[in-house]
Amino acid sequence: MKSNRKDITNQRIERITMQHAVVGIDIAKDVHAAQMTDFRGRSLTPRHLSFSNTLEGFEKFLRWAREAQSKHRLTSLLIGLEPTGHYWFNFANWLLEQGIEVVLVNPVTTHRNKENRDNSPSKNDPKDALVIADVVSRGYYTDYLAQAAVFDRLKTLMSNREYWVKQGISLGNRIVRWIDLYFPEFRQVFPDWTTLRSLASLRACPLPCDLKGRSVEEVMDLWRKQGMKRAAGVSGRAKAAVLLATAARSIGDTRAVEEARQDLGHLLQTYDNVMAMLDEMDEALQSLLEEIPLAEQLRSIRGLGDLTVAAILAGAGDLRLYAHGRQLLRRAGLNLAECTSGTSKGKIKLSKRGDSTLRKHLYWGMLSLLRQNPDFKRWHANNQARGLKKQASLFKLIGKLARILIGMVQRGETYRGADFSPVAA
Structure with a gap:
């Protein structure tokens, strides 16, 4: 199917012929x-x-659909699903294995069309299924296509990584809270608590009372026992002296010392485990990227790191299925939305109707490109010289990046810079 945005809805409608049975399924x-209609929306x-x-349920559905098809002499079947949570994945993949076309309907579209038939805000599963079938027959859907297994593996791994990154952040915030309660002066000595x-120090002598009566040499010896190879030295001695001095003047809570020490031990142990898991996942991501030829093309853009490349391929899938960079932007919810009525012109903003993880990594990837890539630095400077604000320029360049990525993939080329012609990959 062509992907020109001006004609896409018409093309989707024309795809549904008189021989189609359209099934809407509320997941x-x-x-x-499930509810079934014809191409005009008749039940x-x-x-x-x-x-x-x-x-057993899937097979029951397929028998029901085939019987209804046969009864009404319809040769084609189109299944529309509302992607609710993760409950739809197994059913959608099973349908694809049976050779049945599957399309997805945005839940927002379903919600806004639920009053079309009965002019009522009531909601139930059969009604939702019929609304989904109606929406599909009018072309308001997106295709769901099976991709190479490596993209599913990459998506799963990135999803797992995002979860554990959030857990790591949560644990870090909890550790900072602990420090603020029991040794608030600690952060004057170590502004960044994640350094070696x-x-x-947090493992060996977390509380001010643990440092009471100790010498600088004893503190450095505790650091060595924690695996620090360079615990001594001028800077080490200075840090140990400052740590002892601040501990002597600490106002930290001393009412539950043993419980506090135990709590921090559990937090640090869990934090170490999460960081170790993230390291393993990063290695696995790099290994998976080696199996995807597209990754090498994306890596050819200086400043686009492995994590950003993995996030793009995990969130967007096989970029060879995209015809234009605008499709990638819509996938990430980075397309522009405007509300205008009569003489009133609303503010243009991002739709944010898409993959939030992909959107986040495209944003972070652009920040990296603005630091490391001379082409994007120059384009950013030109945008600002023409009056664009920093953020507006940044999002405009994300659009340019999307067009570059899809163009490279379509032509099988690598990036050689704005002053050079791309070369075949």
């Missing part, structure tokens, strides 16, 4: 609901079908 955790079944989220010397 739930345990029991799904073809007297009542909805409820089926379980099991293989700071972590060694």
Whole structure:
């Protein structure tokens, strides 16, 4: 299917012929609901079908759909799903394995069209299924296509990594809270608590009372026992002396010393485990990127790191399926939205209707490009010289990056800079 945005809705409508049976399915955790219509939205079944989220339920649905097709002499079947949480993945993939076309409907679209038939805000599963079928018949859907397994593996790994990154941030905030309660002066000595010397101190002598009566040499010896190879030296002695001095004047809470020490030990142990898992995941990501030829093309852009490349390929999938950079922007919710009525012109803003993780990594990737890539630095400076604000220029360059990425992938080329012609990959 062509992907010109001006014609895309018409093309989706024209795709549905008189021989199509359109099925809308309201996805739930345990029991799904299905309704069938023809290409004009007329109901073809007297009542909805409820089926379980099991293989038996899937087979029951397929028998029901085939019987209705045969009864109305329809040769094609188009299944529309509302992607609710993660409950739809298994069913959608099973349908693809059966050779059945699957499309997805945005839940926002379903919500806004639920009053079309009965002019009522009421909501139930059979009604939602019928609304989804109506929406599909009018072309308001996106295709769901199976991709190479390596992209699914990459997406799963990136999703897992995002979860553990959030857990690491949460643990870090909890550790900072602990420091503020029991040794608030600690951060005057170690502004960054994640450094080796700071972590060694938190493990060996976290509380001010643990440092009471100790000498500089004893503190450095505790650091050595925590695995620090360069615990001594001028800077080490100075840090130890300052740490002892601040501990002597600490106002930290001393009412639950043993419990506080135990709490910090658990937090640090869990934090270490999370950091070790993230390191393993980063190694796995790099290994997976070696299996994807597209990754090498994206890496050819100076400043686009492995994590950003992995996030783009995980969130967007196979970029060879995209015809224009605008599709990638819409996937990330970075397309522009404007609300205008009559003489009133609303503010233009980002739609944010897309993958938030992809959007985040495209933003961070652009910050990296503005630091390291001379082409993007120059384009950014030119944008600001023409009056664009910094953030507006940044998002404009994300659009340029999206067009560059899709163009490179379509032509099988690597990036050689704005002053050079791309070369074949």
